[in-house]
Amino acid sequence: MEAAQALADLTEISAQIEAAVLAKADGSIVASTTKDEGRAKQLAEAAVELVAAGSESRSEGPNLELVQLQAATPRGSLFVARDARHVVAAITGSRPTVGLVFYDLKTCLRMLEDEAKADKAAQAEKTDKTEKPAPQEQANVGKATTRRRTPSKKEADEGS
Amino acid sequence: MRARNFLAGLGLLAAAAAGAALWLRRGTGPREHVDLYYADGSMVSLASGSPEGEKLLPIARRVVAAARG
Numbered sequence: 001m002e003a004a005q006a007l008a009d010l011t012e013i014s015a016q017i018e019a020a021v022l023a024k025a026d027g028s029i030v031a032s033t034t035k036d037e038g039r040a041k042q043l044a045e046a047a048v049e050l051v052a053a054g055s056e057s058r059s060e061g062p063n064l065e066l067v068q069l070q071a072a073t074p075r076g077s078l079f080v081a082r083d084a085r086h087v088v089a090a091i092t093g094s095r096p097t098v099g100l101v102f103y104d105l106k107t108c109l110r111m112l113e114d115e116a117k118a119d120k121a122a123q124a125e126k127t128d129k130t131e132k133p134a135p136q137e138q139a140n141v142g143k144a145t146t147r148r149r150t151p152s153k154k155e156a157d158e159g160s
Numbered sequence: 161m162r163a164r165n166f167l168a169g170l171g172l173l174a175a176a177a178a179g180a181a182l183w184l185r186r187g188t189g190p191r192e193h194v195d196l197y198y199a200d201g202s203m204v205s206l207a208s209g210s211p212e213g214e215k216l217l218p219i220a221r222r223v224v225a226a227a228r229g
Binding site: 019039042043046050054066072073076102 | 191192193194195196197198199200202204206212215216217219220221222223224225226227228
């Protein structure tokens, strides 16, 4: 699935999301629902900036990686969810259903991750097939084989 | 006289109900805050006015204002 398609699905399933941007961890835009490139860039940069600042605000303790955030303002809310490779940011109205928006953002990230894994697996399988010839044992699977009697066995059989 | 008292009471009641509605609306309005969710399942809520909240909220205000026009 393309990133643009994942974002389109996101805005289709979530009526509360007015604009969304998918970016790499460094803030470079992968896909956006807004046609205004400047706004998309601003949203992506703000998402990365908020994640960085939010991570700094609680740095003690193990496994305290910031995974998602909501910034609520009187004019609307900014939601950010992230995984190891991507950050997805969305703008909603002033009274969003927080859990639903987060669920939709994480679904978008998960779809991209699943797709990337599937692509990787398909690529690996393809390279395996082209590089390695099929082993002999596997080639014989399912084929009937005949056993030849050794001369000593043959003599023993005839003698008895 | 009785009808006048009844109307005055009704007006007073309506005014009280309107006041209560306005007060409730004001009390439950969206307050500025930033909620941070961490990988271990914990959440930290930073209110507007707190030092950390004031570090994050201006970024959000700017982007939301630009996006929503």
